[in-house]
Amino acid sequence: MRTAVVTGGSSGLGLEFVRRLLRGGARVVAGSRRAESSEALARLKSEHEDRLTVHRLDVGDRDSREAFGRRVSETLERLDVLVNAAGIIAGDEERISVFGALDQEELARTFLINSIAPLMMTELLHPLLERGEHPIVVNISSLNGSIASWDRPGKYSYCASKAALNMITKTLSVELKDAGIRVVAFHPGWVKTWMTRDEPAPMEPEESVAGMLRVMDSLTLDGSGRFLDWRGREVPW
Numbered sequence: 001m002r003t004a005v006v007t008g009g010s011s012g013l014g015l016e017f018v019r020r021l022l023r024g025g026a027r028v029v030a031g032s033r034r035a036e037s038s039e040a041l042a043r044l045k046s047e048h049e050d051r052l053t054v055h056r057l058d059v060g061d062r063d064s065r066e067a068f069g070r071r072v073s074e075t076l077e078r079l080d081v082l083v084n085a086a087g088i089i090a091g092d093e094e095r096i097s098v099f100g101a102l103d104q105e106e107l108a109r110t111f112l113i114n115s116i117a118p119l120m121m122t123e124l125l126h127p128l129l130e131r132g133e134h135p136i137v138v139n140i141s142s143l144n145g146s147i148a149s150w151d152r153p154g155k156y157s158y159c160a161s162k163a164a165l166n167m168i169t170k171t172l173s174v175e176l177k178d179a180g181i182r183v184v185a186f187h188p189g190w191v192k193t194w195m196t197r198d199e200p201a202p203m204e205p206e207e208s209v210a211g212m213l214r215v216m217d218s219l220t221l222d223g224s225g226r227f228l229d230w231r232g233r234e235v236p237w
């Protein structure tokens with residue numbers, strides 16, 4: 001049975017990964033800051049009691065990550081899929097990411113959650129991934145992290161943190177190649193989620209995640225370390 005860990009599992013793309021992986025027959029551990037209160041995860045748990053485990057996880061907190069890692073090790077003997085979906089965009093991006101009014105703490109927080117946490121989660125769980133079957137680490141990046149495509153001012157924290165995540169993805173792919181672990185950064189498309197609640201995002205999470213799962217399944221170890229969109233098309237770094 002395929003095994004998976006998903007961070008940010010209680011909403012948006014993370015929740016859809018949990019749902020689809022369960023539907024595909026996988027054993028899933030979902031990490032969420034709202035492990036106890038998420039109605040969506042509670043509903044899935046009632047449908048897949050034996051294959052879904054939900055643990056509290058704040059990806060930016062070392063103690064929380066370590067406690068989560070211990071609980072994952074108690075639940076799974078090996079790990080095939082790690083989806084780093086947790087991510088933030090500063091609630092007040094217009095204010096904190098505008099040149100002339102930058103906020104050091106908010107910038108650091110965005111880097112912690114979007115760039116550093118996926119790296120730390122991968123380091124934490126890599127012993128289990130090494131025992132996985134055709135294992136893969138999926139980092140949910142963004143077109144906003146594509147330096148080659150960027151031509152706008154502002155949005156420093158989100159864009160730079162996703163560009164850093166792309167570099168981390170590439171480096172991890174080299175680091176983990178001998179262990180047979182694939183690593184990929186995805187631009188999921190412009191998707192209707194809580195994060196994009198004020199934007200006219202055209203795509204449903206179902207379409208985005210179904211696409212990413214298809215691409216993941218066809219990705220070879222030689223194709224590891226790439227930046228792809230949900231359809232499998234190369235995104236310029």
Ligand SMILES: NC(=O)c1ccc[n+]([C@@H]2O[C@H](COP(=O)([O-])OP(=O)(O)OC[C@H]3O[C@@H](n4cnc5c(N)ncnc54)[C@H](OP(=O)(O)O)[C@@H]3O)[C@@H](O)[C@H]2O)c1
Nearest residue numbers: 008011012013033058059060086087142190191193194195
């Ligand atoms: N939607 C899009 O169009 C789009 C486009 C490009 C990239 N992305 C990326 O896709 C990923 C998922 O975002 P989404 O669109 O699905 O938005 P979302 O519904 O807001 O999901 C974000 C998730 O991240 C979790 N999270 C935030 N900080 C966390 C922390 N410290 N510890 C643990 N979990 C934390 C949230 O958990 P809580 O429920 O606990 O807050 C939530 O589950 C993000 O990395 C985002 O940057 C989205």
